[in-house]
Structure formats: structure tokens, C-alpha cells
Amino acid sequence: MPRPILATIHPQALRHNLEQVRKAAPDAKLMCMVKANAYGHGLEHAFAGLRAADGFAVLEIAEAQRLRAMDWRGPILLIEGVFEPRDLEMCSRLGLWHTVHCDRQIDWLAAHKTQVPHRVFLKMNSGMNRLGFTPERFRSAYARLNALTQVEEISFITHFSDADGPRGTAHQRAVFERATHDLPGERTLCNSAASLLEASDEHLRGDWVRPGIVLFGSSPDYPAHTAQQWNLQPAMTLSAQVIGTQQLQAGDTVGYGSTFTATGPMHIGVVSCGYADGYPRLCGTDTPVLVNGVRTRLLGRVSMDMLCVDLMPVPGAGLGSEVVLWGKSPRTGATLSIDEVAAAAGTVGYELMCAVAARVPMVNDEEATPRK
Numbered sequence: 001m002p003r004p005i006l007a008t009i010h011p012q013a014l015r016h017n018l019e020q021v022r023k024a025a026p027d028a029k030l031m032c033m034v035k036a037n038a039y040g041h042g043l044e045h046a047f048a049g050l051r052a053a054d055g056f057a058v059l060e061i062a063e064a065q066r067l068r069a070m071d072w073r074g075p076i077l078l079i080e081g082v083f084e085p086r087d088l089e090m091c092s093r094l095g096l097w098h099t100v101h102c103d104r105q106i107d108w109l110a111a112h113k114t115q116v117p118h119r120v121f122l123k124m125n126s127g128m129n130r131l132g133f134t135p136e137r138f139r140s141a142y143a144r145l146n147a148l149t150q151v152e153e154i155s156f157i158t159h160f161s162d163a164d165g166p167r168g169t170a171h172q173r174a175v176f177e178r179a180t181h182d183l184p185g186e187r188t189l190c191n192s193a194a195s196l197l198e199a200s201d202e203h204l205r206g207d208w209v210r211p212g213i214v215l216f217g218s219s220p221d222y223p224a225h226t227a228q229q230w231n232l233q234p235a236m237t238l239s240a241q242v243i244g245t246q247q248l249q250a251g252d253t254v255g256y257g258s259t260f261t262a263t264g265p266m267h268i269g270v271v272s273c274g275y276a277d278g279y280p281r282l283c284g285t286d287t288p289v290l291v292n293g294v295r296t297r298l299l300g301r302v303s304m305d306m307l308c309v310d311l312m313p314v315p316g317a318g319l320g321s322e323v324v325l326w327g328k329s330p331r332t333g334a335t336l337s338i339d340e341v342a343a344a345a346g347t348v349g350y351e352l353m354c355a356v357a358a359r360v361p362m363v364n365d366e367e368a369t370p371r372k
């Protein structure tokens with residue numbers, strides 16, 4: 001018997017979430033961001049739900065190879081571009097688009113021998129100060145690229161630091177616009193938050209939007225909006241079981257450090273999920289959990305392989321009861337957003353979905369056999 005813990009990916013939820021982005025950004029092409037193994041969902045599982053994309057963006061050549069192996073013939077963008085000259089050969093061979101964010105990448109391209117000229121996305125640092133050419137250096141980078149026989153088409157990309165927050169995107173948009181307005185080529189600016197909040201405006205949406213987190217059913221601007229308010233569905237359910245129970249009396253404590261003390265008689269469940277499965281240890285008492293599809297709470301500290309939950313709100317719960325740590329209860333259809341669990345740990349849904357441990361089997365509910 002395998003240990004009762006499972007991550008289930010829901011391709012139908014991915015389809016639904018992709019549709020929400022299409023509605024929010026009408027006429028924009030969708031470049032689905034599936035880096036980090038599709039935000040921890042497994043690229044193959046995610047692809048099952050994202051075939052309607054217009055393109056995909058990945059971080060690594062290996063991820064691009066996996067997409068091509070699934071027969072994806074459409075656009076694939078290497079979001080940080082190449083890491084060494086040899087990668088350019090793979091770009092030629094696999095027909096990959098790549099970001100160009102620094103002079104070194106242009107030098108490599110200039111020295112690259114290829115029959116197939118490349119499409120590149122010239123990246124501007126419009127204020128985030130991560131990757132990209134500053135506006136002052138952008139046009140000379142463009143001129144250099146434009147003179148290369150290795151380059152067929154140049155598009156423009158920038159990334160927002162505050163699309164989900166009060167600072168917003170206007171300052172970066174202004175910088176980008178000033179430096180690119182007279183250059184020919186497609187543009188891409190919007191991540192998930194900007195796609196939902198701003199891309200209904202055709203002047204703001206660009207040619208391509210680059211949704212990531214929203215596809216996976218997490219709200220890009222939580223807690224300002226919840227996933228439910230954005231009409232998103234969780235693409236992953238992390239589930240486990242009650243494998244032990246205890247009956248407590250007033251004064252009894254739970255777990256390492258005795259951080260929870262019962263104030264009266266109570267029935268608790270011990271669940272087959274711990275921080276070694278990727279459930280955050282920083283989640284404390286009162287973090288929401290679903291047992292048999294009913295919302296209850298975590299008690300005490302999360303340990304390596306187990307955590308404890310309050311069974312008092314769940315009549316009839318006991319050994320073998322289904323526990324959903326985040327996602328959707330197959331039993332009642334109730335959902336628990338990963339955003340709520342992440343908030344309890346002082347982090348964001350992104351980090352939790354990317355951190356599901358390798359020891360947790362992952363399945364896709366439209367496909368019978370488990371696959372990593």
C-alpha cells in the first residue's frame with residue numbers, strides 16, 4: 001500500500017482558467033508560462049489542460065524538449081534566453097524563440113552558425129532591475145540585433161514588478177513606450193495580474209499576454225481578490241488521509257513544542273502529510289484544512305511526515321477520512337484555495353505549488369496511470 005498522499009492535477013481547471021484569461025485579454029495571444037515544471041504541476045499534466053495556448057514560455061531547454069516531445073509545434077519562448085552559446089544550437093534545432101537581455105547573448109548570437117534565423121524577444125529593464133537592457137541602452141541593442149543575419153524577427157518584452165500592488169504598472173509602461181514606440185515588432189508586457197486587471201484595455205494588453213499563476217487557479221493579487229472572485233479553479237489538489245486519531249482532554253497538548261492546548265474534550269486526526277511533502281511548516285494552528293470536504297483547521301506544529309487537525313467540526317470523521325490540504329474535495333466539491341494556506345505561512349501560492357515534494361505521487365484526473 002502506498003502512503004496515502006497524492007497530488008491530483010485537474011486539466012479541466014486549467015482549461016477553465018485559460019478561458020478566463022482569454023476573456024480578460026480579448027484578442028491577445030496567450031503565452032502560457034510553464035517554467036518550474038509548470039509551477040510544480042508537471043509539464044505533461046499541465047499541457048493536457050493548456051493545449052489551447054498560443055505559445056508556451058519555459059526557463060530551460062529541457063522543458064522545451066519535453067513540449068516538443070508532446071508534439072507541441074507552436075511557439076516556445078526561453079524566458080531568460082540562452083545560458084551558453086551551445087543552447088543556440090538547440091534553439092535552431094527545436095525552433096525556439098529566445099529572450100535577449102544582455103550584450104553577451106547578442107555576442108553569442110553573432111557568432112552562431114545557423115541556417116534558420118531566430119525570433120528573439122529583446123528585453124527591457126523598465127524598472128524592475130532584474131533582467132534586461134535599460135531604456136538608454138535598448139535602442140543600440142536593437143540596432144545590433146537588427147543587423148544580424150541570425151535574427152529574423154525582433155519582438156519586445158518587459159516585466160512588471162507591481163502589477164498586483166498599489167504602485168501599479170504605469171511608470172514601467174511609460175518607460176517602455178518611450179523607448180519602443182517607433183520600433184516595429186510585437187510586444188509583451190502583462191503577467192497574470194496585469195492580464196486580469198488591465199488587459200481588457202487594448203492599449204495596455206500588448207500582442208501577447210504571459211499568464212502564469214492564474215492558469216493554476218491562484219489569485220495573482222490575493223488578498224485584494226480571491227481565486228473565487230476571479231472565477232478561477234484550483235488546478236492541483238493535495239490530498240491525504242487521517243491515519244490516526246486521539247481523544248484529548250482539557251489541558252492536553254498537540255505536537256512538537258506543545259503549541260496547541262485543548263480547552264476541553266476534543267477529537268483530533270493525524271494526517272499523512274508533513275513538511276517533507278512540501279506542506280509549509282510555517283502553517284500553524286487554525287490554518288484551514290478540508291476533512292471529508294468540511295472545512296476545519298490545523299492544530300499545533302506541522303511535523304516532517306504528519307500534521308494534526310481538529311475533527312470536531314466534521315461529524316463522523318475518523319480513520320481513513322479524506323483530507324484536502326489545498327484544492328478541491330472529490331467528496332463534496334468544496335474548495336480550499338492554496339492562497340489561504342500560503343497566507344497562513346506568510347508566503348504566496350506560487351511557492352507552495354512549486355514545492356510539492358518529489359515523494360508525493362502526482363496524477364492527472366483525466367488519465368489513469370500515475371506519472372511524475
Ligand SMILES: *Cc1c(COP(=O)(O)O)cnc(C)c1O
Pocket residue numbers: 033035079159190191192193210211212213214220
Ligand atoms: C513567471 C513570469 C511570468 C508569469 O508571472 P505570473 O505572476 O505567474 O503570471 C510572466 N513573465 C515573466 C518574464 C515571468 O518570468
